[in-house]
Amino acid sequence: MFDAFLFQILPYIAAVVCVLGVTYRFVRGPIGVSSLSSQFLEGETIRWGSGPWHLGIIALLVGHILPLLAPRFWSTLLQIPGFLPAVEGIGLALGFLAAGGLFVLIFRRFGNARIRAVTSRMDTLVLFLLLGQVILGLSVALGMRWGAAWAPGVLAPYILSLATLQPDISTLANLGWVMHAHIIGAWVLLGLIPFSRLIHLLSIPVAFPTRPHQKVVWANPRSSRGSRSL
Amino acid sequence: MNPRLLSLPATVSCLLCATLVSLNAAAAVDVGAKVFVDRCLDCHTIGGGESVGPDLISLVDWVPGDVDDALERMEEEEFTEPLPDDQKSRLVLFLARADAADLLEEASAPSEEVGEQEVQLVGDAEHGRSLFFGETRFSARGMACGACHQAGHKGGNLGADLQGIGERRSHVALVSACTNLAFPIMKAAYADHKLGEQEVVDLVAYLESDELSGEPGTPSNPVLIPGLLLGGLGIAGIGMAYGPAAAGSRKRLLAKSKGARS
Numbered sequence: 001m002f003d004a005f006l007f008q009i010l011p012y013i014a015a016v017v018c019v020l021g022v023t024y025r026f027v028r029g030p031i032g033v034s035s036l037s038s039q040f041l042e043g044e045t046i047r048w049g050s051g052p053w054h055l056g057i058i059a060l061l062v063g064h065i066l067p068l069l070a071p072r073f074w075s076t077l078l079q080i081p082g083f084l085p086a087v088e089g090i091g092l093a094l095g096f097l098a099a100g101g102l103f104v105l106i107f108r109r110f111g112n113a114r115i116r117a118v119t120s121r122m123d124t125l126v127l128f129l130l131l132g133q134v135i136l137g138l139s140v141a142l143g144m145r146w147g148a149a150w151a152p153g154v155l156a157p158y159i160l161s162l163a164t165l166q167p168d169i170s171t172l173a174n175l176g177w178v179m180h181a182h183i184i185g186a187w188v189l190l191g192l193i194p195f196s197r198l199i200h201l202l203s204i205p206v207a208f209p210t211r212p213h214q215k216v217v218w219a220n221p222r223s224s225r226g227s228r229s230l
Numbered sequence: 231m232n233p234r235l236l237s238l239p240a241t242v243s244c245l246l247c248a249t250l251v252s253l254n255a256a257a258a259v260d261v262g263a264k265v266f267v268d269r270c271l272d273c274h275t276i277g278g279g280e281s282v283g284p285d286l287i288s289l290v291d292w293v294p295g296d297v298d299d300a301l302e303r304m305e306e307e308e309f310t311e312p313l314p315d316d317q318k319s320r321l322v323l324f325l326a327r328a329d330a331a332d333l334l335e336e337a338s339a340p341s342e343e344v345g346e347q348e349v350q351l352v353g354d355a356e357h358g359r360s361l362f363f364g365e366t367r368f369s370a371r372g373m374a375c376g377a378c379h380q381a382g383h384k385g386g387n388l389g390a391d392l393q394g395i396g397e398r399r400s401h402v403a404l405v406s407a408c409t410n411l412a413f414p415i416m417k418a419a420y421a422d423h424k425l426g427e428q429e430v431v432d433l434v435a436y437l438e439s440d441e442l443s444g445e446p447g448t449p450s451n452p453v454l455i456p457g458l459l460l461g462g463l464g465i466a467g468i469g470m471a472y473g474p475a476a477a478g479s480r481k482r483l484l485a486k487s488k489g490a491r492s
Contacts, residue, residue, distance in 0.1 A: 051468040056461075072371065078364055089453035089460065096461025097468075145451055146377060146386045149364065153373030153419045170418035175388075 006184050007158075008167035014191035021194020022202060035200035041114040049104030056098030060137070063091055063148075068159045071152035078149055087148050088141070095138045102131055126196045129189055136182040144179065262324025263337035265317045268410060271403045273390075277331040286325060297322045351428055353435025361429055362436055372423030375433065383447045389413075391446035396438035404434045 025033055039046055067074040078084055106127055109115050140147055154171045161168035172180065193199055266276075270286075277287040298318070305312050313321065324330060360366040362381060364374025376385035381392040395404065408430040411420050425433070436442070 047472050048465065048469040051472040052465045055468060056464070075364075075367070075371070075373070078374070079367065081365070084364075085453055089456045092453055092457025093460030093464060096458055097464040100461060100465045141457075142451055142454065144386070144388050145453075149377030150373060150386060150388055153377065153423075154415065157418065168418075171415060173414040173418070175415070 003169060006180075006187075007169045007172060008162075010184065010187045011162050011167075011190075014187040017191045018193050022199065025194055025199060033199050033203045035197045035203075036118070038115050038118060041118065042108060042112050045104060045108040045112070049101045049108055051101065052097045053101030053105055056094045056096075056101060057134075059094045060091065060098060063087070063094070064151075067148065067151045068156050071156040074148075074152050084146055084149055088146055091148065092138070092141050095134065095141055099131075099134045099138060102127075102134055106131065122192075122196045126189075126192060126198060129185060129192070133182065133185040133189065136178055136185060139178050140182055144176070258320045259324050259327060259333060260337070261317070262320035262322070263330075263333045265313070265321045266324060266334060267337050267403060268406060269313065269317075270321075271334075271399065271406070275398070276325075276334050287331065297325055351431040353431040353433075353438075355432070355435040355439040355441070358432035358434070358436025358439075359441070361433055368423065368429055369426050370423040372420050372425060380446070381437070381442055389415075392437060393442055393446040394444050396434075396442060401434065401438065404437055405430060408433050 039050075077087075109119055109123070109127065144150075154175070157171050158167075158169060172183070189198065193201065266274075274284065274286050277285065301313060301318060301321075324333065327333060357366065359382075361368060362374065362379075363376040363385065368374075375381075375392075378386045378389035379392050380387055381395075383393070399407075408425060411417050
């Protein structure tokens with residue numbers, strides 16, 4: 001019964017909450033669809049955290065989505081000699097990259113008074129949920145290899161069953177609590193997107209590479225006013 | 231009437247009943263042994279030592295209720311599909327027998343039917359190895375065995391290590407395991423991807439080959455060290471490449487601001 005709720009009902013609750021919440025946020029004020037950057041409050045430590053975290057997690061998300069959405073194509077790729085260890089090695093490296101970056105971001109958020117002052121409870125919850133999710137993912141990669149090979153046969157049918165509104169959790173049996181917690185964590189994070197900084201997932205800077213060059217300069221004569229802050 | 235004459239039919243009837251009961255019991259035990267081959271042999275032995283699950287030789291000392299409880303727990307934890315009640319009772323009868331190991335050997339001996347099949351289908355161990363590790367796709371596009379199972383110190387560790395499985399399991403049990411796919415996770419994953427007869431025979435030939443003789447090895451992850459190194463290098467590289475530009479422009483502005491003040 002509890003399994004049915006976690007793996008068959010929770011995904012739909014999370015998806016509906018996500019779609020309705022995100023739509024509301026966009027309608028209410030598109031300017032608020034942002035991660036509320038804190039780079040101006042602290043610009044030194046962030047370079048060791050933000051870059052590795054974002055690069056790692058974006059590549060990992062793509063690596064998760066591809067085998068689940070196109071399992072046959074993925075299985076064909078797996079036939080290429082050396083593809084499986086290469087993709088597992090890169091996946092593990094991206095996992096360590098994301099985990100390392102996230103540790104730095106957590107240290108920065110709670111170790112710097114200026115950042116701590118703009119940190120909400122939701123930020124804290126999301127940070128630690130993401131940390132748990134990354135640690136669980138690394139545990140799966142290390143303890144239940146080769147996920148890249150078994151995911152198309154074990155997880156893709158589950159995702160497909162959810163997408164066709166005929167949820168079937170039979171392939172999740174015996175996967176162990178680590179994998180189960182990883183799946184539940186994913187649904188919880190999906191449901192939290194509209195209520196947290198995670199909404200910036202949807203503010204993809206598509207125009208950034210082609211927009212005109214901008215040079216940011218200080219326009220106000222700070223020194224003449226005696227201001228010491230920047 | 232002479233009471234001795236009366237007791238004769240009674241004695242014959244009793245003997246007949248006893249024979250029927252014992253024949254019934256023997257048949258039930260045989261069915262139980264077959265249920266064991268189909269449903270339990272992939273994970274358990276009787277007197278053959280620990281496998282994926284424990285050796286069930288000790289079950290002769292159990293009371294039937296204990297076996298029922300154990301089966302219920304396994305069903306709850308989804309290690310096995312629920313057994314019909316008639317099969318369950320016969321399995322319990324079989325497991326309680328002191329000679330269960332001998333009966334199991336008889337039950338898992340190759341039948342004539344299988345012998346005929348073997349004549350028709352000759353296993354190709356090399357092709358089996360290729361199928362096992364996904365170098366050749368199964369005809370029904372099922373997942374490669376090596377995705378979850380380790381053999382020859384290669385492959386995944388989601389499922390059991392199959393090193394030496396050909397020495398621990400009979401040919402029939404291996405064919406049965408590959409054909410029936412009794413484990414819940416395999417049953418679901420291969421529901422629409424049944425293995426072909428020739429594929430099963432090739433896989434079994436590989437599992438029985440000398441290449442896989444010996445004991446299961448310690449699972450290792452060959453990508454752990456490269457992954458750690460790449461991840462560490464990635465953090466250092468991104469931090470160094472991404473940082474100075476962002477921090478540098480600000481530092482320049484700070485320096486300019488301080489210079490203007492002084």
